[in-house]
Amino acid sequence: SAVISQKPSRDICQRGTSLTIQCQVDSQVTMMFWYRQQPGQSLTLIATANQGSEATYESGFVIDKFPISRPNLTFSTLTVSNMSPEDSSIYLCSVDKGGVTDTQYFGPGTRLTVL
Amino acid sequence: AQSVTQPDIHITVSEGASLELRCNYSYGATPYLFWYVQSPGQGLQLLLKYFSGDTLVQGIKGFEAEFKRSQSSFNLRKPSVHWSDAAEYFCAVGAYSSASKIIFGSGTRLSIRP
DSSP: OOOEEEEOSEEEEOTTOOEEEEEEESSOOSEEEEEEEOTTOOEEEEEEEETTSOOEEOTTOOTTTSOEEEEETTEEEEEEOSOOGGGOEEEEEEEEOOSSSOOEEEOOOEEEEEO | OOEEEOOOSEEEEETTSOEEEOOEEEOSSOOEEEEEEEOTTOOEEEEEEEOSSOSEEEOGGGOEEEEEGGGTEEEEEESSOOGGGOEEEEEEEEOTTTTTOEEEOOOEEEEEEO
């Protein structure tokens, strides 16, 4: 498994501002993922972040709105830009440690409320 | 592309009773299958996974799941639930060719009746 931490754990932000969420893992991993979980909903993949390359975004998500950094093999950030109330969600990062089976381990999430 | 269906939005069972949560998947080849649990205000915890081999998979917290290819199902079971099992349960499917991406079902919320 993997130990994953996220900062902040929760935040309340004003419309039009931006928030950067940090994800730290206790070991080097190739693949990191960012998900959004809207209230009462399942998880939707925002993007895949591999170290040394641009993040790959899923349909409906764009880099200008959700810029991602992956400076090394244990750390990533997701920025939610120009926020609106519709961005109120839990944002989760996950890691895939590779090997024979692709298993993702999740961080505790960041609960974002936009007023 | 793979997809997952969890037909039960909310289930309530009595403490000590048995539990089965349903999951059906769609994928052309043998998938990876996962069950995750999310307690209120928490992230996701992996309960168990199926990759290959024995179709009955044992997980943490006394949970098990059975892969049935003929029914495209991966139902989660527990013989006797505890109040602490109240949570949201997500079934997920991955594929060999999907660059580690996994698709989540809509989730089943489990409530425990004292």
